Amino acid sequence: MQNQPTFWSAKRHGFAVEFSPYFPQRIALATSQHYGIAGCGTLFVIDDTPAGGVLLKSFDWSDGLFDVTWAETNENLLVTGGGDGSIQVWDIAQPMGPLKVMKEHGKEVYGVDWSQTRDEQLVVSASWDGTIKLWDITQPSSLATFTGHQHVVYCAIWxxxxxxxxxxxxxxxxxxxxxxxxxxxxxxxxxxxxxEVLTCDWCKYNENILLTGSVDAAIRGWDLRTPREPIFQLSGHSHAIRRIKCSPHVGSMLASCSYDFTVRTWDFNRQSQPLEVIEQHSEFACGLDFNLHKPGQIADCGWDEKMFVYTPKSLLPSG
Incomplete structure (x- = not known):
């Protein structure tokens, strides 16, 4: 499968993408200069149109940006995680820099996620300092710090x-x-x-099922009622799995992206091998998300400065 990039983030290496929960065409892209090792970062907000990606907004930050999450309570708000240990709150209706910057982590913030319950404006951040923090973006400091991990925390997912x-x-x-x-x-x-476990996600149709992706290139499924052994294992990637996302439309389907440059789709109820292998990146594939509004559509990004929006054949709605 060969696609033309929807957006080219020139001289910025893609780390994370996320579709807006409000607008089916809108996507946030978190990027860094120099593969996140040095330099600044840029948050791009893009509308996917029949003519290709249209840049709506871009915001620069003084350090790399490694993850992004849309607010569930405001269509214009986003939160990013930065290499300087801070999280940034952005309003795309505003012309300038972040609304708020909160810096408590001692190292890079590699994961951010906004709670979907909508009862509070809660965000979790995962850091290379080994901790996770809980935030209410209306408050001046974090609400709690979660300790216990003995190494880098790559992601935290509600x-x-x-x-x-x-x-x-x-x-x-x-x-x-x-x-x-x-x-x-x-x-x-x-x-x-x-x-090392680099990524995890919850099954959207079973509250007890979680999936993990690891440096050993395997995806494993876990049932929280019987967690001693995985309930399934999916094999096919040749390098570390950077991110997995479970489908919001089909309970047993998911997608993964990897340092082997590929994106793969899976159905853990049908087979342990990928349904489809998508080879369109020439560098690490790092970011991945499903569109809540368009069944089967995904967005991905990589260190090759390319972001793609497409519907793999294996995820096309039946009928």
Whole structure:
């Protein structure tokens, strides 16, 4: 499958993409100069049109940007995680820099996620300093710090089903489940594999199912009711899996992107091999998301400065 890039982030290497929960055509892209090692970062907001990607807004930051999440309470707000240990709150209706910057982490913020429960404006941030922080963006400082991981925390993802619950993936080889009311102890610690765990996501149709992606190039499924062993394992990538996302439209389908430059689609109920291998990046594929509004459509980005928006054949709605 060969696609033309929807957007080219010249001299900025893509780390994360996320579709707007409000507008089906709108996408946020978090990027960094020099592969995130040095230099600044840029947040791009792009509208996908029949003629290609149209840049709506761009915001520069003084350090690399590694992740982005849209607000669930305001169509114009986004939060990014930066290499300087801060999170930034942006308003695309405003012409200048961030509305707010909150810096408490001691190292890079590699993951940010906005709670989908909508009862509060809660965000979690995952950092290379080994901690996770809970934020209410209306408050001047974090609400809680979650400790316990023994290595870099790569991502923290809210449960779409269970209020005040999120999962985290870490270089300490574990998947952990947290309750925001008990920040000093994880509800569950799952030894996920014998390699660093770089990413995790919740199944959107079963509150007990979580998936992890690891440096060993395997995707594993976990049932929180019986977490001693994975309930399935998906193989096919040849290098570390950078990000996985579960479909919001089909309970057993997901997509993954990897340092092997590919994006792959899967159905864990049907087979352990990928449904489709999408080879369109010439560098690490790092960012990935499903469009909530258009079944089967995904966006991805990579270190080759390219962002694609497309619907893989394997994800086309049946009928």
């Amino acid at each position: 449960s779409p089903h269970i209020p005040r619950c999120f999962a985290s993936a870490s270089g300490d080889k574990t998947l952990r489940i947290w309750d925001t009311r008990k920040p000093y102890e994880a509800r569950m610690v799952i030894p996920a594999c014998n390699a």
